[in-house]
Amino acid sequence: MRQIGRWRTIKNQFKQFLLPFIIFLLFWIAGFITFYVIERDSKSFFDIFLISIAIRASEGSPTFYNFYQFLWPLLFELLILTFILTTLQELYGYNPLYKARKAASHKRNHTVVLGYNHLGERIVEYLREHKKPYSIVEIEQDKIEDLINFDQPVVVGDYTDKDVMSLAGVHKCKEVICVTTDLRRALIAAEKVREINKTCDLYMRVFNDHFRDFLKGEPWNAFTFSISKWTMESVKEWSDDIKEKDEIVVLGNDTIVMRIVEFYGRDLKCKVYLIDPEIDPEIYNDLPNVLAYQEKIQFLANLEERCDMNTLKQLYLCWNTEELFSDAILLTVAIKKRYPNIDLFVRMFDEELAQIAKTIEATTFSTSAYAFQMLQQEVKPSSGIYPRP
Numbered sequence: 001m002r003q004i005g006r007w008r009t010i011k012n013q014f015k016q017f018l019l020p021f022i023i024f025l026l027f028w029i030a031g032f033i034t035f036y037v038i039e040r041d042s043k044s045f046f047d048i049f050l051i052s053i054a055i056r057a058s059e060g061s062p063t064f065y066n067f068y069q070f071l072w073p074l075l076f077e078l079l080i081l082t083f084i085l086t087t088l089q090e091l092y093g094y095n096p097l098y099k100a101r102k103a104a105s106h107k108r109n110h111t112v113v114l115g116y117n118h119l120g121e122r123i124v125e126y127l128r129e130h131k132k133p134y135s136i137v138e139i140e141q142d143k144i145e146d147l148i149n150f151d152q153p154v155v156v157g158d159y160t161d162k163d164v165m166s167l168a169g170v171h172k173c174k175e176v177i178c179v180t181t182d183l184r185r186a187l188i189a190a191e192k193v194r195e196i197n198k199t200c201d202l203y204m205r206v207f208n209d210h211f212r213d214f215l216k217g218e219p220w221n222a223f224t225f226s227i228s229k230w231t232m233e234s235v236k237e238w239s240d241d242i243k244e245k246d247e248i249v250v251l252g253n254d255t256i257v258m259r260i261v262e263f264y265g266r267d268l269k270c271k272v273y274l275i276d277p278e279i280d281p282e283i284y285n286d287l288p289n290v291l292a293y294q295e296k297i298q299f300l301a302n303l304e305e306r307c308d309m310n311t312l313k314q315l316y317l318c319w320n321t322e323e324l325f326s327d328a329i330l331l332t333v334a335i336k337k338r339y340p341n342i343d344l345f346v347r348m349f350d351e352e353l354a355q356i357a358k359t360i361e362a363t364t365f366s367t368s369a370y371a372f373q374m375l376q377q378e379v380k381p382s383s384g385i386y387p388r389p
Contacts, residue, residue: 013087017079024079028052031068096148097156104135104153107169111384112136114159114189115180116143118349118368119205119227123177123385126372128152132384135168160188165196175201175383181255183211190220201380207255223378227371228256234365235260238314238345242268247311249273251297252318252347256367258283260316265290273307298327300334309335314343322349332362
């Protein structure tokens, strides 16, 4: 395996230096032809060849020869030395990406995590804490930069690529946990996993119920789960006191938001205000009691323009990026200060940040934290994330 990796590195180096080599070769051919035209009557073919590579001197055309004799060795040394030094650097120098990929390829009987989002981060933290072997495949290098710098077993690449999967050791792993929210990539990843490893345990995060049933069957035999479906168990508990036509506000746009809106709008028949710049209002055309606004909410005044805050029962703040945390806290503080009777539910990804939100009497929830606990209850005892003391 190590030899294959080295040959692949050398092959890639040749590809990178292909154009400089071609230019250098053309320069030599031009010089050889020139010397051949000048010296063919007095020199043999072999002598002309030696002159063209600056080993033997030429008695004719000294101006051209002096220029060629100066330039040819310079280009030759520059090209060859650069190629040798960069190849040695790739093979033996410090290369965090190469080290991370190498660490992943050496794993055996391990857990492969496809995707590195909030749930993926919790899975990896648990595996590292309990010293369980694992490898990660992630498309975006920025998400796993810290892991790469600490020489963790990471492969940067698309997990729909069979070669990338092989680098992560899927063919010799005991389980694959796919946590991506991209359904297309998840389905292709499941197919690639089963092409490489037909017996490992496969855990797939899938929102759509139809695709979940599909992946449970042959040849995938996957255990499928939905974070938003698990989270709705808590949401339903919080809705015990909600009555028909009560008014609810939901801020955000993802699968959990869709389930919350469906539950309150369709099942409980509440009046729901859904507000987010990225929503598609047409999705809720069949629910006249759901008012969808394609707008950005940053301040309390923005909310007051859209709904009567005095009649609201609950507000779900489900922004799904950590960058919006400060806006979420400021909005929560403003609402609680002016409208203390509204029940606030704020989505948080960081436990420490969640404690801050609790000080202002808001109920916090983390979909990834709860999902990880639920997933631990579903995996086999042989799994790397099976709960241990």
